[in-house]
Amino acid sequence: MKKEEKIKVGISVGDLNGIGTEVILKTFQDNRMLELCTPVIFGSTKILSFQKKQFNIQANFHGVSSAENAQHGKINVVNITKDPITIEYGKPTEEAGKFAIESFVEATKALKEGTIDILVTAPINKHNVQSEEFTFPGHTDYLGQTLEGDSLMLMVSNTLRVGLLTDHVAVKDVSAAITPELIEKKVNVIYKTLQQDFGISKPKIAVLGINPHVGDNGVIGIEDDEVLKPTLEKIKKEGKLVFGPYAADSFFASSNYKNFDAILAAYHDQGLIPFKTLSFGQGVNFTAGLNRVRTSPDHGTAYEIAGKNQADHNSFKEAVFTGIQIFRSRKLYKKLAKNPLKKQPSKI
The missing domain is CATH 3.40.718.10 (Isopropylmalate Dehydrogenase)
Incomplete structure (x- = not known):
C-alpha cells in the first residue's frame, strides 16, 4: 500500500506582539505533529528562535527559500524578511501589523500556487494591518477576493x-x-x-x-x-x-x-x-466555499497575556487538525465525484 504523503500546512504568524507565535511553537513542539503533517511557517527563524527561548520551548527550525523546498519531519520556516523587528508584547504597532500581512500574503500566494496544501492563520489585529496595499477587514475578505469561490x-x-x-x-x-x-x-x-x-x-x-x-x-x-x-x-x-x-x-x-x-x-x-x-x-474558524482550505483558531491576539507564556494552544492545534481533515475529505469527495459507483443491472 502506498504511503500517503504528508500534508503541507502553511502557517502565517499573525501579530508578533500577540500570542500567535507562542501557540504555533507550543503546537509543533510535540513531535507527533510532524508525523501528521509538514509545517511551513512564513516568518523569521531569528524571531522564532528568540521566542522559543523566551517560552522555554524545545523546537528546531529548518530555513527554506520557499514552501516547495520544505522537508518532511522538520519545522520549516520561509524567511520573508531579513530586517530586524522589534517585539513589543501587548502593543498593536505598525511594524507588527506590516509583518503580519507580509506573512499572510506570502502564505496565501503559496496556497494559491499549490506549494502548500492548507493554510492556518494566527490572529491579526484588524486595525494595525491596514495600509494602502491592504484595506480588507480581515483574513476572510482578502481570501475571498484572492482565491476562487x-x-x-x-x-x-x-x-x-x-x-x-x-x-x-x-x-x-x-x-x-x-x-x-x-x-x-x-x-x-x-x-x-x-x-x-x-x-x-x-x-x-x-x-x-x-x-x-x-x-x-x-x-x-x-x-x-x-x-x-x-x-x-x-x-x-x-x-x-x-x-x-x-x-x-x-x-x-x-x-x-x-x-x-x-x-x-x-x-x-x-x-x-x-x-x-x-x-x-x-473552536476553529474555517473559510468555507473557496477552492483552497484555510482555518484559524477561534481567538484573537490576546494582547493581555502576550509574552507571559500563558496562551492555550488547543484552538490552534484544532485548527491544524480540522484543516487536515477537511483537505482529506475534499480530496475523497472529488475522487468519488470523478469515479462514481456504477449502478449494477438488476437480475431477473
Whole structure:
C-alpha cells in the first residue's frame, strides 16, 4: 500500500506582539505533529528562535527559500524578511501589523500556487494591518477576493457548526445587506461544504431570524417576513433541508442546535457569541466555499497575556487538525465525484 504523503500546512504568524507565535511553537513542539503533517511557517527563524527561548520551548527550525523546498519531519520556516523587528508584547504597532500581512500574503500566494496544501492563520489585529496595499477587514475578505469561490465564515467544533450570512458588517447595515440573492448564495455554500468537507450527504441546516422573535409578524421588523421566509421556502422547494427562521435568543439555550448539521446566523455576534460560549478554546474558524482550505483558531491576539507564556494552544492545534481533515475529505469527495459507483443491472 502506498504511503500517503504528508500534508503541507502553511502557517502565517499573525501579530508578533500577540500570542500567535507562542501557540504555533507550543503546537509543533510535540513531535507527533510532524508525523501528521509538514509545517511551513512564513516568518523569521531569528524571531522564532528568540521566542522559543523566551517560552522555554524545545523546537528546531529548518530555513527554506520557499514552501516547495520544505522537508518532511522538520519545522520549516520561509524567511520573508531579513530586517530586524522589534517585539513589543501587548502593543498593536505598525511594524507588527506590516509583518503580519507580509506573512499572510506570502502564505496565501503559496496556497494559491499549490506549494502548500492548507493554510492556518494566527490572529491579526484588524486595525494595525491596514495600509494602502491592504484595506480588507480581515483574513476572510482578502481570501475571498484572492482565491476562487464564494467565501463563508464557518465556525466549527466537535458538536457545532455556525456560519454567517453577514460577517464583518456594521450592525446598522445588516438588514440592508441581507438580500434573497445573498441568502441563496450562503445556503448553497454551507450546503456544499457540509457535503464535500464534512461528508454529510443530506445536510440539515437551521437559519436564525434577523430581528428579535423573528420580527413578531412585522411588529419588530419586516425583513424576516418579506425577505428571509420567502427565500427559505424557495430553497426548500429545491430539495434542500433548510429550516427556520428560528428566534435566536432561545435557539441555543433550548439545545435545538443539536438537531442540525449547521446553523446559519444573520450576523457576526448572533452566531459567534453562542459559538464561543459553547466551544471557546476548542473552536476553529474555517473559510468555507473557496477552492483552497484555510482555518484559524477561534481567538484573537490576546494582547493581555502576550509574552507571559500563558496562551492555550488547543484552538490552534484544532485548527491544524480540522484543516487536515477537511483537505482529506475534499480530496475523497472529488475522487468519488470523478469515479462514481456504477449502478449494477438488476437480475431477473
